[in-house]
Amino acid sequence: MNTSTSTFVRTEMLPQQAPPITEAGAVKWLRENLFSSVLNTILTILGVAAVAYLVMHIAPWLSRSVWNANTLSECRQIITERYGEGATGACWAVIRERWPQYLFGFYPSHLYWRPVLAFVLLCVAVAPVLFDKLPRKMLWFSLVYPAVGFWLLWGGSVWVPVMALAGFAIGYAAARIVKPLAGTIIATIAAVLAPVLWWLFLAGPAADAMQSILPVALQAVRSREFGGFVLAFTIGFTGIAFSLPLGIMLALGRQSDMFIVNKLSVGFIEFIRGVPLITLLFTASLLLNYFLPPGTDFDIILRVIIMVVLFAAAYIAEVVRGGLAALPRGQYEAADALGLDYWKAQRLIIMPQALKISIPGIVSTFIGLFKDTTLVVFVGLLDPLKGITDAVRASTDWKGIYWEPYIFVGTIFFVFCFAMSRYSMYLEGKLKTDHR
Amino acid sequence: MAVVTEEPKAGFRLGMLIYDTRYRSITIQIVVLFLVMLGAAWLIDNLLRNLAALGRGIDFGFLWNRAGYDINQTLVEYTNDSTHARATLVGLLNTLLIAFLGCVAATVLGVIAGVLRLSKNWVVARLMTVYVEIFRNIPLLLWILMIYTVFTEALPAPNAFRGENPAASMALFDTVAFTNRYTAIPWLVFDRSLGWLQLGPIWLNLDFTAIIVALVGGFLINRAILKRATRIQEATGVRPTTWWQSLLALFGPIIVLKFALGTHFDYPSLQGFNFTGGLQVSNSLVALWLALTLYTAAFIAEIVRAGINAISRGQSEAAFALGLRPGRTMSLIILPQAMRVIIPPLISQYLNLTKNSSLAIAVGYMDLRGTLGGITLNQTGRGLEAMLLLMLIYLIISLTISSAMNVYNQSVKLKER
Numbered sequence: 017m018n019t020s021t022s023t024f025v026r027t028e029m030l031p032q033q034a035p036p037i038t039e040a041g042a043v044k045w046l047r048e049n050l051f052s053s054v055l056n057t058i059l060t061i062l063g064v065a066a067v068a069y070l071v072m073h074i075a076p077w078l079s080r081s082v083w084n085a086n087t088l089s090e091c092r093q094i095i096t097e098r099y100g101e102g103a104t105g106a107c108w109a110v111i112r113e114r115w116p117q118y119l120f121g122f123y124p125s126h127l128y129w130r131p132v133l134a135f136v137l138l139c140v141a142v143a144p145v146l147f148d149k150l151p152r153k154m155l156w157f158s159l160v161y162p163a164v165g166f167w168l169l170w171g172g173s174v175w176v177p178v179m180a181l182a183g184f185a186i187g188y189a190a191a192r193i194v195k196p197l198a199g200t201i202i203a204t205i206a207a208v209l210a211p212v213l214w215w216l217f218l219a220g221p222a223a224d225a226m227q228s229i230l231p232v233a234l235q236a237v238r239s240r241e242f243g244g245f246v247l248a249f250t251i252g253f254t255g256i257a258f259s260l261p262l263g264i265m266l267a268l269g270r271q272s273d274m275f276i277v278n279k280l281s282v283g284f285i286e287f288i289r290g291v292p293l294i295t296l297l298f299t300a301s302l303l304l305n306y307f308l309p310p311g312t313d314f315d316i317i318l319r320v321i322i323m324v325v326l327f328a329a330a331y332i333a334e335v336v337r338g339g340l341a342a343l344p345r346g347q348y349e350a351a352d353a354l355g356l357d358y359w360k361a362q363r364l365i366i367m368p369q370a371l372k373i374s375i376p377g378i379v380s381t382f383i384g385l386f387k388d389t390t391l392v393v394f395v396g397l398l399d400p401l402k403g404i405t406d407a408v409r410a411s412t413d414w415k416g417i418y419w420e421p422y423i424f425v426g427t428i429f430f431v432f433c434f435a436m437s438r439y440s441m442y443l444e445g446k447l448k449t450d451h452r
Numbered sequence: 453m454a455v456v457t458e459e460p461k462a463g464f465r466l467g468m469l470i471y472d473t474r475y476r477s478i479t480i481q482i483v484v485l486f487l488v489m490l491g492a493a494w495l496i497d498n499l500l501r502n503l504a505a506l507g508r509g510i511d512f513g514f515l516w517n518r519a520g521y522d523i524n525q526t527l528v529e530y531t532n533d534s535t536h537a538r539a540t541l542v543g544l545l546n547t548l549l550i551a552f553l554g555c556v557a558a559t560v561l562g563v564i565a566g567v568l569r570l571s572k573n574w575v576v577a578r579l580m581t582v583y584v585e586i587f588r589n590i591p592l593l594l595w596i597l598m599i600y601t602v603f604t605e606a607l608p609a610p611n612a613f614r615g616e617n618p619a620a621s622m623a624l625f626d627t628v629a630f631t632n633r634y635t636a637i638p639w640l641v642f643d644r645s646l647g648w649l650q651l652g653p654i655w656l657n658l659d660f661t662a663i664i665v666a667l668v669g670g671f672l673i674n675r676a677i678l679k680r681a682t683r684i685q686e687a688t689g690v691r692p693t694t695w696w697q698s699l700l701a702l703f704g705p706i707i708v709l710k711f712a713l714g715t716h717f718d719y720p721s722l723q724g725f726n727f728t729g730g731l732q733v734s735n736s737l738v739a740l741w742l743a744l745t746l747y748t749a750a751f752i753a754e755i756v757r758a759g760i761n762a763i764s765r766g767q768s769e770a771a772f773a774l775g776l777r778p779g780r781t782m783s784l785i786i787l788p789q790a791m792r793v794i795i796p797p798l799i800s801q802y803l804n805l806t807k808n809s810s811l812a813i814a815v816g817y818m819d820l821r822g823t824l825g826g827i828t829l830n831q832t833g834r835g836l837e838a839m840l841l842l843m844l845i846y847l848i849i850s851l852t853i854s855s856a857m858n859v860y861n862q863s864v865k866l867k868e869r
Contacts, residue, residue: 049574056573063575276481280488290850291843292807294821299843302835306502307495387591394813401594402814418601426590426598433589 080105087413110414111424121243121398131246134168171234175223183211239317243398252386255324263332288330296323301395328385335377339370372447379440383433401425514832521827523818525734536828543823551806554744562752569757587750600739600815607632611725635738636720639731643714666705673701736817748805759794799857
C-alpha cells in the first residue's frame with residue numbers, strides 16, 4: 017500500500033449542526049400542527065378568523081361594562097356618556113341589583129343566612145365523599161347533613177328531621193336486637209320494616225310531642241318561596257344523592273334472573289326513559305293528587321324531587337347495566353367460587369369494578385340532572401334561568417335586557433357542570449388500576 | 453309480609469336459604485309482586501275515590517269536541533273548528549318535524565365537530581373542544597331561550613326592509629329574510645302540481661311524495677348498480693364502468709320530475725309591510741331547531757370522537773400496510789368498526805332530542821306538548837286523560853325510533869362465531 021492510493025479517513029468528528037429551521041422549535045410546531053396541508057391551512061385561517069371575529073365583537077362590549085345603575089336606560093346613558101354615541105356595552109348592573117333574587121328567589125330576605133349556611137355545610141358534607149384524603153370521621157357529618165340541610169332550608173321544628181334520622185337508628189337497633197334471636201334474614205327484614213313503621217305511624221306524633229316538651233324551631237319557609245339557585249341546588253343535590261342508589265338497585269333488578277323483578281325493572285326503566293321529563297313533572301304537579309288519598313297536600317318541591325330522582329335513576333340504571341355487562345364472566349364466577357353470597361359478591365367484587373367503568377356515564381347523568389333542574393319553571397317554580405330572568409325582563413326597570421342575565425346564569429351552570437365533569441376525569445385517573 | 457314469616461318456617465334454616473337459590477328467589481319474587489300489587493291497588497283505589505268525589509270518570513270523548521284555538525304553524529289543514537284529536541295530530545306532526553330536522557342537522561354538525569376535534573390542527577381542535585364543552589355544560593333551555601330572545605329582540609321587523617335605503621337587508625344573496633317575527637326562506641312551487649291525495653284524516657301532498665320517491669328510488673337503483681358491478685368484478689376481475697349509470701340513477705328521476713312538475717323556487721319578497729312568497733318559518737321553530745341542533749351536536753361530536761378513538765391504531769396501520777390510501781382506510785376499515793361503537797349512543801341522542809323537543813313550550817312552538825298537553829288540557833280540564841295520551845304517544849315514538857335503530861345496529865354488529 018502506498019500513500020497515493022490511501023483513502024481519506026476522518027480522524028475527528030465534525031461539530032453537530034443545528035437542525036434545519038423548519039424542523040425545530042416553533043416553526044416545526046406551526047408546520048406540523050397548523051399548516052401541514054392545504055386543507056389544514058384553510059382550516060387554520062378559518063379558525064383564526066372565527067376567533068378574531070368573536071373577540072372583536074365581544075371584547076369591546078365586555079370592556080364597556082357598567083356595574084352601577086338602577087335601570088337599563090340609566091345604564092345605557094352611562095355607556096353613552098363614557099364612550100360616546102352609539103357605543104354598546106354590557107350592563108352587569110342588572111345582576112348586581114337582582115343578585116338576591118337570582119340566588120334566593122322569594123326566600124324571606126332576613127333569613128338569607130340559612131341557605132348560605134346550608135350551602136357552606138353542604139360543601140363540608142360533600143368534601144369527604146369526593147376526596148378520600150380527608151379524615152373519614154367527617155363522613156358521619158355527611159350522613160347527618162340531609163336532616164341539617166332540610167331543617168335550615170325549610171325551617172320548622174327541629175324534631176321533624178331528628179325523628180326522621182331516628183328511624184335509621186331504630187332500624188340499626190332492630191337489626192342488632194333481632195339478629196341473635198332469629199338470624200340474619202329476619203334481622204334484615206326487621207331492619208327495613210321497623211324504620212318504615214316508625215316513619216309512617218310514630219315519627220310525626222313523636223316530633224309533635226318533643227316539640228311541646230322542648231320547643232326548638234326556626235321560622236318555617238314555604239316551598240313556593242324558594243327560587244333561584246337555592247332551588248336549583250336543592251333539587252339538583254337531592255336528586256343526585258338519591259338517584260344513584262336507586263339507579264344501582266334498578267340496574268341489579270334488570271340484571272336479575274328473577275322473572276318478576278327483572279320485568280318490573282325493565283318496564284319501569286323503559287317507561288321513564290321513553291317520556292320527556294317535562295311530562296313527568298307535569299304529572300307530579302297536576303295528576304299526583306288523583307293518586308293520593310283525598311285531601312292530601314304534598315309539597316311541590318318534594319314532588320319535583322321525586323320525579324327528578326326517578327328520571328335520573330332510570331338513566332343511571334342503564335349506565336350501570338353497561339358497566340355490569342362489561343365485566344368478564346370470570347369475575348362473577350370467581351366471586352361464586354370464593355363462596356360469597358349475592359350481596360357480598362356485589363359489594364366486594366362486582367360493584368367496585370362496574371361502577372368504576374360507569375363513572376363517566378353516571379357523572380354525565382348527574383350533569384344532565386343538574387341542568388334539568390331548570391325545567392321546574394314549567395310547574396310554576398322560580399328557577400334561575402327562566403323563572404327569575406323572565407321576572408327581571410318583565411320589570412319596567414330592566415325591560416329589553418337579554419344577553420347579561422342569560423350569560424350570568426349560563427356561566428354559573430357551566431362552572432358547576434364543568435367542575436363535575438373534571439372531577440369525574442380525576443376520579444377515573446385515580447381509580448385506574450391497569451398498567452398502560 | 454306474612455309470606456316471608458310463614459314460608460321460612462316450613463324448613464327454615466339459614467343454610468338452606470343460601471344453598472337453595474331457587475327457593476329463595478321465588479320467595480323474594482312473591483314478596484315483590486305482593487308489594488307492587490299492594491301499591492298499585494292503593495293508587496288505583498285513590499284514583500277511583502278521587503274521580504268519584506269529582507263526579508267524573510275517565511273519558512276520551514273530549515278528543516272529538518271542537519278545539520276552538522288557533523295553531524300558528526300546521527303541517528296539515530287545521531282551523532279552530534277542528535277537533536281536539538286534529539289538534540293533537542297537528543302537534544304530533546310538529547314534534548316529528550322538529551325532531552327530524554334536529555336529528556339531521558345535529559348529525560351533520562356533530563360528525564363534523566367530532567372529526568375536527570380529532571384533527572391535528574391545533575386551532576381547529578381547540579375551537580371544537582370549546583364548542584363542545586360550552587354546549588354540553590349549559591342547560592338546553594338556556595340556549596332555546598337565548599336564541600329565541602335574540603331573534604325576537606335583536607332582529608329587524610319586516611317593515612325595516614322597506615324603502616329606498618332600508619335599515620335591514622336580506623341575507624344570502626337576497627333570498628332569506630330574518631325578521632323578528634319569522635324567517636322567510638325560498639320554497640318550492642309546482643306549476644303543474646299533482647295535487648293532494650286524501651288518506652283517511654291525512655292529506656298527502658303528491659308533489660313532495662313524488663320527490664321523496666324519486667330520491668329514494670334513485671338511491672336504491674344506484675345501490676343495485678354498484679352491487680352488480682361488484683358481482684361482475686368478483687366473477688371476472690374487471691369492474692364495469694358505472695359512474696354514468698350512477699349519475700343517471702341518482703339525478704335522472706329528480707331532473708325529469710323537475711321539468712314534469714315545473715318546479716322552481718319562489719323567493720320571498722316584500723309586499724307592503726310584510727314578506728310574501730317563499731315560506732315563512734316562525735322564529736319559535738327556527739330558534740328551537742337551532743338550539744336543539746347545536747346542543748345535541750355537541751353530544752354527538754363526543755360520541756363520534758370516542759367511536760373513532762376506540763378503534764386501535766393497529767387497524768389503520770394494517771390498512772396502510774396493505775397499501776390502502778387514507779380515504780379508503782377511513783371508509784373501509786375505520787368507519788365500519790367505529791360505527792358499531794357510535795350507533796347505540798347515537799340512538800339515545802336522537803331519542804333525547806325528540807324528548808327535548810317538548811321544551812318547545814318555552815318559545816310557544818305548538819308541538820304535542822303545546823296542543824294536547826297544553827291548551828287542550830287546560831280547556832277541557834281532562835288532565836289525566838291528556839297526560840296519559842301524551843305519555844303514550846311519546847313512548848310509542850321513543851320505542852319506534854329505538855327499535856328501528858336497533859334493527860340497524862343488529863345489521864352492523866360484529867358477526868361472531
